[in-house]
Amino acid sequence: MFLLGLTGSIGMGKSTTAQLFVQEGCALWDADAAVHRLYSTGGAAVAPVRDLFPDAIEENAVSRARLKEIILADPTALKKIEVIVHPLVGQDRAAFIAEAAEDIIVLDIPLIYETGGEGKVDAVACVIIDADTQKERVMARGTMTLEQFEVIRSKQLPADEKAARADYVITTDTIENARRQVQEVVRDIREKQRHA
Ligand SMILES: CC(C)(COP(=O)(O)OP(=O)(O)OC[C@H]1O[C@@H](n2cnc3c(N)ncnc32)[C@H](O)[C@@H]1O)[C@@H](O)C(=O)NCCC(=O)NCCS
Ligand SMILES: Nc1ncnc2c1ncn2[C@@H]1O[C@H](COP(=O)(O)OP(=O)(O)OP(=O)(O)O)[C@@H](O)[C@H]1O
CATH class of the missing domain: 3.40.50.300 (P-loop containing nucleotide triphosphate hydrolases)
Incomplete structure (x- = not known):
């Protein structure tokens, strides 16, 4: 493999x-798609993002539109979001690799x-x-x-x-x-x- x-x-x-x-x-694993799953209702990033940026949450999911406004207004916001998101993305990737059968x-x-x-x-x-x-x-x-x-x-x-x-x-x-x-x-x- x-x-x-x-x-x-x-x-x-x-x-x-x-x-x-x-x-x-x-086989294809897509980091941006993993972020979409993490941000959606029930996704693992919703609660930690809510703790930091309550305004970013809409209907129990992370709103990308709201997040972009926050990132534009606060130069430290993207870094804080990355600290939450990147380890979760790493877990998603490891699970995909463990399952894939393609060469x-x-x-x-x-x-x-x-x-x-x-x-x-x-x-x-x-x-x-x-x-x-x-x-x-x-x-x-x-x-x-x-x-x-x-x-x-x-x-x-x-x-x-x-x-x-x-x-x-x-x-x-x-x-x-x-x-x-x-x-x-x-x-x-x-x-x-x-x-x-
Ligand atoms: C900034 C956000 C809200 C923009 O959302 P939107 O739906 O408009 O764009 P999308 O997610 O498709 O991103 C477009 C492109 O921006 C670039 N990008 C996204 N996040 C980042 C980042 N943290 N640093 C540099 N480039 C980035 C990538 O090339 C990506 O393909 C979103 O990308 C986000 O929440 N980023 C933080 C999470 C992250 O670091 N993702 C990167 C992949 S792990
Ligand atoms: N080989 C190509 N020839 C012509 N147009 C292309 C080609 N590859 C991509 N494009 C066009 O460029 C645009 C961006 O492509 P794509 O969405 O694949 O980029 P991306 O790198 O995944 O973007 P992002 O970093 O924002 O996620 C799309 O409109 C797509 O149709």
Whole structure:
């Protein structure tokens, strides 16, 4: 079993590329999706977030809209939320890995370098696209203001630094190109595993 970390800056194409790995027969665990589960009604992050930021709770779930307002108003808020969320995300990931049967498990982890996660995987693939396209794509989603996008981006390691540290770099200019690169990565890993 091979653990491949998939990372990249906000809006550079992690989720889209992750689905291309699934189409090549890889299992996928998604850190952002784990956060969604943790924030939803009954999720393990709801009570600890409520203790710190009661205004972030709506109908017994963590409201991302409220959380974004809080993060924008309070520069220390995101760090406090991360202290709650990241250990819970780690537990979710460990449970997934223990269950998976595929030969390659892709772990979609936006903050793999920022959180020291690279030591827990066998290799890292990083998606990359130029900064103008990144901004256009994030703004086109309509889920964040430019200011919110800049806050998040400023907390992330620069994209070129991530790419320089990664074992594989996937350019997300078109889907077809990204798919070819994903197939190449999968072929390389399966080849190496055969010789291991
Ligand atoms: C800031 C929040 C409310 C924004 O929610 P929203 O639904 O608008 O965006 P989403 O969760 O899809 O995040 C978009 C992208 O922002 C980036 N991002 C999210 N959290 C962080 C963070 N703490 N530091 C840096 N980048 C981050 C990631 O690239 C992510 O893919 C939300 O991301 C959050 O609660 N983050 C804290 C938890 C966390 O650290 N998650 C990161 C994965 S473990
Ligand atoms: N290879 C590609 N070719 C063309 N468009 C792409 C490609 N990959 C991603 N995109 C587009 O870029 C946008 C962002 O992609 P995606 O949601 O996969 O990014 P992400 O890195 O997962 O984002 P986030 O960090 O915010 O979770 C989407 O609109 C998607 O359609």
